[in-house]
Amino acid sequence: MSxxxxxxxxxxxxxxxxxxxxxxxxxxxxxxxxxxxxxxxSPKAVVLACSDSRAPVEIIFDQGLGDVFVIRTAGQITDLSVLASLEFAVVSLGVPLICVLGHESCGAVGAAHTALDGGEMPAGFQRVLIEKVTPSLLAARRDGQTSRDQFEARHVAEIVEHIVDRSPEIQARLAEGTAGVVGMRYRLSDGLAEPLVMHGIG
Incomplete structure (x- = not known):
């Protein structure tokens, strides 16, 4: 069965x-x-998830060896290598579902929030996390969203839109109905991977 x-x-x-x-x-x-x-x-899904040790993808979704192609970065931020990995999963492996998985109490989102409110920027390459997450928080604030939960959810949604906007390969498969994209936020408190935004899922 396909x-x-x-x-x-x-x-x-x-x-x-x-x-x-x-x-x-x-x-x-x-x-x-x-x-x-x-x-x-031949994995069934590719998941871009936060690197947080409390959010292991295969365990959260009760999957096994070879079931999920997982990409993990702090704050599930993207760069060219992440986009290339997503396209590899979709184009070369034929994966029909792309997931972006954020989570409750995300440290990267929290650090960006602190920096926006006048806190200190982290040293070294950790500054990249702030630079990558801050646009999502600014977009949330522009729409009147102010809570940590709202910031985390908005960051997931912004990452989903970024992936769809930047990848012609993913756009093509969405248009032909062979791939879908889902954004979720994992709740540490109860274990739910809460769906937030979907493309190509009927």
Whole structure:
């Protein structure tokens, strides 16, 4: 059976519900699966997620070896290598669903918020995090959003739009209905991967 954006999205949501209930099935984690994957991979989704250790993608969605192609950066920020990795998953691996996964209590969003309110900028390359996250927070403030939860949700939405705007390959697959994009925010408090924005999901 061919995988569609909708069918993969349903599968991830069902896995997240199992995780929330404490009933994870831990699929595709045995020796047979490991040996099968030695010949190649065919993941069902690509997930751009925050690097935060409290938000491990495969566990949150109850997935196994070879199921999810994961890209992780602090604050799920993008650069050319991230966009190239997303396109590799979609074009070369045929992945039908792209997910952006932010989370509750994101340190990168919090640091950008502090810097905007007159706090000190971090030293070294950590400044890049602030520079990448700040536009999302400015957009949120412009629309009257002021809470930490709203900032985190807006940052996810802005990253989703950035990916769609910057990648002609992803745009083409959205237009033909072979790929979808979903933005989510993982709630540390209850384990829900809350959907925020969708493209190409019926």
């Amino acid at each position: 995988r569609t954006p909708e069918s993969v999205w349903r599968d991830l949501r069902e896995g997240n519900r199992r995780f929330m209930r404490g009933e994870s099935a831990h699929p595709n984690q045995d020796r047979a699966r490991r040996l099968q994957l030695a010949a190649g991979q």
